Amino acid sequence: MKKAVIFGGSGFIGSYVADELTRRNYKVVIADKIKSQYIKPEQEFIQIDILDFNSIQKAIENASFVYNFVAIANLDESINKPMETMQINVMANMNILEACRKNRTIERFIYASSAYALSEDGSFYGISKRTSEKIIEEYYKRYGLKYSIIRYGSIYGERESHNNYIL
Secondary structure, eight states: OOEEEEETTTSHHHHHHHHHHHHTTOEEEEEESSOOTTOOTTSEEEEOOTTOHHHHHHHTTTOSEEEEOOOOOOHHHHHHOHHHHHIIIIIHHHHHHHHHHHOTTOOEEEEEEEGGGGOSSOHHHHHHHHHHHHHHHHHHHHHOOOEEEEEEOSOOOTTOOTTOOOO
16 A cells, blocks of 8 residues: 655645545555544544654655645735745755655655746745746756646635635
8 A cells, every 4th residue: 555645634635635535545644734624533633733754754654645735825925025935935845855855665756836937926825836847857866756747727626715715
């Protein structure tokens, strides 16, 4: 049974991915700061500080796949908190990438980006997503870490948060 670790697995998109991976018989580990109501009994939950490198390393031990859905995604929040946005959206992503580089069992890193990564309208959020994409590409070039980047547009559904809106 392959292990998939989902950073931000308690969130909107991450929880749906966790459910699908569970359905496909993966050992699913949800690494997040809060435990959501959507976590299934067969899914493992680890409370984690995304800026704590050692915790990330421990969470991905023996993992085959690592997903990163963690972000400050609200545009207004990213404008009001540019430093925090870069810490969470860029530096925390680098922590995960570096842990993956040191862990030789990772088959693929999957990153949740945004249509704002190539937009002039995304402010610090878009800049953080594009920056993370470029860093991921460099980790592949330098260290061979295989990856997939998914650029989501506006999404909505039953589990969406209060700050999800379509412009």
